Amino acid sequence: MAFASRSFFTQTFWAACLALALSGHPAQAQSEASQAVSALPVASVVGVAGSAAAGSAAVVALPVALTVSGATLVVKAVEASARGTVWVLERASDGARVSVEWSGRAAQAASVGVGTAVTVSVIAAGAVLSVAGEVLCFVPNGLGHGLLHHERVTL
Amino acid sequence: MTPTPFSRPVTLTALALATWLALGTPAAHAGRACETRPLTTQALSQGLTLAQRTAQALDEEHARSGARVVVLARAGQDLGKYQLRYSHLGWAYKTAEGPWRVLHKLNQCGTPVASLYRQGLGEFFMDDLWRPEAAWSVPAPALQGPLLALLSRP
Numbered sequence: 001m002a003f004a005s006r007s008f009f010t011q012t013f014w015a016a017c018l019a020l021a022l023s024g025h026p027a028q029a030q031s032e033a034s035q036a037v038s039a040l041p042v043a044s045v046v047g048v049a050g051s052a053a054a055g056s057a058a059v060v061a062l063p064v065a066l067t068v069s070g071a072t073l074v075v076k077a078v079e080a081s082a083r084g085t086v087w088v089l090e091r092a093s094d095g096a097r098v099s100v101e102w103s104g105r106a107a108q109a110a111s112v113g114v115g116t117a118v119t120v121s122v123i124a125a126g127a128v129l130s131v132a133g134e135v136l137c138f139v140p141n142g143l144g145h146g147l148l149h150h151e152r153v154t155l
Numbered sequence: 156m157t158p159t160p161f162s163r164p165v166t167l168t169a170l171a172l173a174t175w176l177a178l179g180t181p182a183a184h185a186g187r188a189c190e191t192r193p194l195t196t197q198a199l200s201q202g203l204t205l206a207q208r209t210a211q212a213l214d215e216e217h218a219r220s221g222a223r224v225v226v227l228a229r230a231g232q233d234l235g236k237y238q239l240r241y242s243h244l245g246w247a248y249k250t251a252e253g254p255w256r257v258l259h260k261l262n263q264c265g266t267p268v269a270s271l272y273r274q275g276l277g278e279f280f281m282d283d284l285w286r287p288e289a290a291w292s293v294p295a296p297a298l299q300g301p302l303l304a305l306l307s308r309p
Contacts (some may be wrong), residue, residue, distance in 0.1 A: 135195065
């Protein structure tokens with residue numbers, strides 16, 4: 001069913017929708033609450049060793065340690081940073097290392113210590129790091145960075 | 156039936172009803188649960204994969220029709236009993252830098268208080284999907300420019 005470039009709506013309809021959407025309509029008229037609105041745990045690569053992306057601050061391709069789904073990384077060090085926590089991770093199979101910085105909740109950071117095993121899941125947008133099936137953080141690649149943005153426009 | 160991961164078709168009736176639901180029903184703020192559940196790898200992968208596929212499809216739409224503004228729908232909750240497929244709409248637009256952004260209104264969980272948010276497609280589709288599916292509709296060409304200017308406003 002093709003409809004893409006043809007509008008089903010009149011200008012009046014769109015104008016009404018836009019006005020309703022952007023003009024402070026009563027809050028109770030909104031359809032969905034959001035619990036995950038700022039909860040996406042995004043981490044960034046801060047330093048790499050054995051990486052295909054060494055030297056790149058804005059990582060387009062992830063370091064080699066984050067490129068194999070199912071790989072196990074072991075936490076070798078946990079360091080405090082100005083923005084949060086830096087985990088130094090080492091791939092068990094070949095020793096490839098990557099450091100990721102995360103500015104999420106301290107409680108979750110505290111649950112990850114030296115020796116913790118972290119599993120890598122690779123998707124098109126980056127790598128998901130998990131511990132025992134629960135997401136620890138998401139490390140976006142260049143494509144993933146383009147998908148992420150969070151900004152509160154009105155109070 | 157296995158849900159399709161991405162879907163373009165939206166009938167006027169469905170989208171109009173979804174819009175009505177999104178913007179006009181007084182009881183709708185109570186619609187979603189607010190319990191905190193651990194984020195699973197499967198859920199995160201599903202949301203981000205849908206976001207990535209949607210970005211790709213919207214880029215193709217942009218290349219085909221020139222559209223830079225669309226109304227984007229997601230299925231965040233099961234509204235089947237109302238014969239509705241999508242539960243939430245946002246205005247998505249293509250930025251000058253390339254990525255798509257979505258301007259939409261969200262309630263604070265468990266409250267009648269709402270705010271406007273500008274988010275990436277990743278966040279838009281990470282919000283606890285009921286079905287990993289998206290749909291969009293393109294406003295008329297004459298509205299594209301004014302809508303883009305309004306939506307891009309800081």
